[in-house]
Amino acid sequence: MNSSAANEIDDALARAGDGAAATPIAVRDLVKRYGQVTAVAGLTFTIAAGSVTALLGGNGAGKTTTIAMLLGLLTPTSGEVRVLGADMTRERSRVAHRINFESPYMDMPMRLTVRQNLSVYARLYGVRNVAERIGTLADEMQISPLLDRQNGKLSAGQKTRVSLAKALLNAPELLLLDEPTASLDPDTADWVRSHLKDYAAARGASILLASHNMAEVERLADRVLIMKTGRIVEDAPPPALLRKYRKKTLEAVFLQIVRGNDAHGTQQRHV
């Protein structure tokens, strides 16, 4: 990360001010039920400042539901979600300018140019020197040639880079990412991972990412939370999981867990 970007991050940090030292994410006894269906069944975890944590799980494991509750998009049935010290069911507005989010399942308006979209979101997040910040991010995310193109005319990979630029506009202390390298070719995906890692290190930011790309998780994450049927069944750094399951790759560990076997190959009970 270049020095001007580091300076912008320092500026943003100075602006954030209030409660900057709060734990990025603290979740206790979190439950979400839809009628008779339990999507999240009592999660308790915290995310340390400056860490990169991966949230893994098969389809329907509860990852998206958990992220939606962390963002305040979904109200828990019971339990507590605190993000940067704020209760997300009641105080989301207190910290919304200090976090950001990227997901391939949400989009920015198609008819607006990339620059217009970034400009609107920069203002929503209270970014100062909007044009300068967009210029800096465009250079970093290699989207400068796309700035005056309509969002709807970008390739999926270009859209992902633009979405990441939007997610970094306010130099967030906490970045929530859903499949951050979906639709990217391996080279660009690798570059994005490096950038995210550098960003987290330079900013001291925390990242929580949901991903099905195990190579990505091994590369980025300090810690892995594996969910199954709404519960966390593993919580450890990637090397510890590899040792515990005696596997060479995280993908092999993941497959063993989602297929219902514990580290000893016997049918798993939730912890």
Add this chain to the structure above:
Amino acid sequence: MILRYAYLFSASPIRLVELMYWPFVQLLMWGFLQIHLAENTSLFAQGAGLLIGSVLLWDILFRGKIGFSICFLEEMWARNLGLLLVSPLSANEFLASLSVMSVLRLLVGLIPVTILAKVIFGFDLLGLGLPLAAFFANLILTSWALAMFTSGVILRYGLGAEELSWGLGFVLLPLCCVYYPLEVLPGWLQPVALALPPTHVFEGMRMVLLEGVFDAAQMWRALGLNVIFIAAGYISFRLFLASARVSGSLSQIGE
């Protein structure tokens, strides 16, 4: 947020034409009918511009509501609403931006048609003077109340409820006595009509055009009803939003 909608119009100027198209078509149809009726009935001969005035005021109500709803639906169609709802934008700020946009969209459509009404049919809407401001304010308040309610329903139940956004305004058309006086309605329906703020506006407009009298008390009654309508619209939007956060429909918006 207003900047966001301004960008949208600059990217697609055809939308500006669309804003003027239907009001213009309505103006022509009802304007020529007005000429025909004025030549053959004493009522319309007395109240010059009665139908054209009704058309233009109905457009304030209808286009005001549609302008609000379209801006809201744009975010749903663009799969952008989820990103907005996790940003620092508050629900109140979002509603305020939609309200401002509804007025701006309305003016884009109304100003040229008002000029054409003067040029083609000799009806000067601005000639209504101060009463016009009261009519406009009351109609736009009703349109916001209805739009907040329908936007809340769509937020909670998804785009499947989109038809409500288009259809609800038309329910008011027969009940609010847009083109005929209150006495035309059966007695049992008149209290229902009087509970709707626009009824007082259209009655007030007819009084100005036919008798040259502006009944300020009627506008105060409309404003009082609008306070109730706006409160109900706002509360229903917030309740639907809270319900959508519980049901999970917000987190499914983008998927």
